[in-house]
Amino acid sequence: MGWTLVVTPGQALFHEGDRADRVFTLTNGCVKLYKLLPDGRRQVTGFLFPGDFLGVSVFDEHAFTAEALGECQLCWFPRSRFDRYVETQPAMERELYRAAAHELAAAQQQLVLLGRKTAAERLASFVLELADKASRSPERAGRFVDLPMSRSDIADYLGITKETVSRALSLFKSQRLIRLETLNRIEILDAEGLKDVADGGLEF
Amino acid sequence: MGWTLVVTPGQALFHEGDRADRVFTLTNGCVKLYKLLPDGRRQVTGFLFPGDFLGVSVFDEHAFTAEALGECQLCWFPRSRFDRYVETQPAMERELYRAAAHELAAAQQQLVLLGRKTAAERLASFVLELADKASRSPERAGRFVDLPMSRSDIADYLGITKETVSRALSLFKSQRLIRLETLNRIEILDAEGLKDVADGGLEF
DNA sequence: CGTCGGCTTGAGATAGTTCAAGAGCGGTGG
DNA sequence: CCACCGCTCTTGAACTATCTCAAGCCGACG
Structure with a gap:
């Protein structure tokens, strides 16, 4: 039901701006997500733990870089396959929406932290x-x-x-x-x- | 197809923690969204302009306060009616997801701004x-x-x-x-x- | 057991805050 | 129509939380 991928510490799964053509689930290890400014300043936007999904996006390009913290094991699918699957599953569409809404709420909480x-x-x-x-x-x-x-x-x-x-x-x-x-x-x-x-x- | 509501400058449409039982579209005027810390520090999480939607949430409670900047005119529906409508419209579910994903991307951009x-x-x-x-x-x-x-x-x-x-x-x-x-x-x-x-x- | 890289601690520099006046705009009433 | 008033905005000056730069420390690994 997908391919297994093992990445070494510090290795990037994908970079900000890369074509978003695969979706992942993290089976082992932890991942950090971050965005960079042109001069190298970095903002980590989140951390992922075993069981978390990654790479699901409505956009063509990834909005952030994903990098392994330690050694990681992931399972991935081509995005086209994932999209086709979602289209056949109305419940999945709803689940994606729920997940995005939760992430949004978490991001807004982080805005308070960073701003105030x-x-x-x-x-x-x-x-x-x-x-x-x-x-x-x-x-x-x-x-x-x-x-x-x-x-x-x-x-x-x-x-x-x-x-x-x-x-x-x-x-x-x-x-x-x-x-x-x-x-x-x-x-x-x-x-x-x-x-x-x-x-x-x-x-x- | 809904009720019209006019609010005066500085008036809150709803507060953080209020039951989310109505959805709005802003027809005229501008709105600010914000969260408060217990001691009164405030983080504005966004501004809304005519045409923007408001109050759509997968949660029971609003995650932020919405307050009119100037005089505003809105159109609103009971949330129950909105939810029922969405359920009959698979395309609407997808549109909600797309909207949430855009908001999430904007929030992550704001994390970079606030953090770095x-x-x-x-x-x-x-x-x-x-x-x-x-x-x-x-x-x-x-x-x-x-x-x-x-x-x-x-x-x-x-x-x-x-x-x-x-x-x-x-x-x-x-x-x-x-x-x-x-x-x-x-x-x-x-x-x-x-x-x-x-x-x-x-x-x- | 020694080395390397990340972590801690210190001391001085600084961007942004706080506190305090003034300036300017918009609204009100004479 | 103009003068006054109140509020927000601007500017200034002193303060401070955090950053920067610079050692030492310590734990992990060979």
């Missing part, structure tokens, strides 16, 4: 977002949150620098909100406290 | 975005761009302060990129120059 939150609020929101995603997956649940991406990737997702990410993490450690089990794995010690930080602290 | 652009780049992008929208409408075309929203609204859309908006406009005036015909109407003197600013200047 402080560095600490951004990082707290990010940790909780990952924790929330993990809690829905059977296996990855619990107080621990994996960070499969680098500090730079987090920074480019949150619209800050990698140094500011480090400093905010250190701040949270000193406040006993989190603990770094390893460099890429956070233990949440105080989810409530983190939530308070994420939405602007307790002001009144 | 400087104040001047943000304002230049904004002016060009309005000019581009206007150029598609038969009547509003030309070098002139109307700003139906306040400086604060622009600021909250671009993730900066109203003072910074003013300063960037003054900068563009001094560089002969634009002229303010009136406070709320810009004449674009150098679209190319504005484009260069919008995407990070000419670096090489």
Whole structure:
């Protein structure tokens, strides 16, 4: 029902502007999506986890680059085949719409983060977002949150620098909100406290 | 085929969290969409112009507040009626999907703006975005761009302060990129120059 | 066990914010 | 029709969160 594809860490599945002629489902590993400005500034628009779909688009060209974070395994189809399949399945059309609406709502939430939150609020929101995603997956649940991406990737997702990410993490450690089990794995010690930080602290 | 509604300047059509039980089309006037943080910080997520749809959502609750900029005239239907109509029209389902995908692409472009652009780049992008929208409408075309929203609204859309908006406009005036015909109407003197600013200047 | 690359921490620079006046426009009433 | 008033917009000056640049640190890997 499709072809299997294995990509190495850092390898791009496709670039912004490439012809969108394949659709993927991520079976193993994580992927980052980003857009670049002409001078190299980068905005990460999202991260994908096992089970996520990729490359479905109503446009001819991809609007962003997709790059493997670690080693990834994917399953892909030609887009033409996918489109033909969708046309025969009215329920699928609806499902695509629902998925796009969810992505749109998430993007609008991210607009608030990028437009109006402080560095600490951004990082707290990010940790909780990952924790929330993990809690829905059977296996990855619990107080621990994996960070499969680098500090730079987090920074480019949150619209800050990698140094500011480090400093905010250190701040949270000193406040006993989190603990770094390893460099890429956070233990949440105080989810409530983190939530308070994420939405602007307790002001009144 | 629906009811007419006239709202006065500053009046909200609905608030974030309200039950989404009506769909609208804006026949006259302009609307701003925004989300608030608990402490009052605001992120404007978009502006609507005559002909735009509003309130179509797969969710039960509105994800943002919609507020009239000036006096507005709208046409609305109960959502239940709209949903029933969509179900009978497979082409409509597809059109909704296409619309959501376009909004998503626009939101991702705005993520780049909010995450990585400087104040001047943000304002230049904004002016060009309005000019581009206007150029598609038969009547509003030309070098002139109307700003139906306040400086604060622009600021909250671009993730900066109203003072910074003013300063960037003054900068563009001094560089002969634009002229303010009136406070709320810009004449674009150098679209190319504005484009260069919008995407990070000419670096090489 | 040493090296390399990413992470953390520090110190100084800065873009943008905040706070504070003034200026200009539009609306109102004399 | 003009003068006044209120509000938004502009400009200025000081402040600050974040960035930039520069070491050291530390963990992963050979």
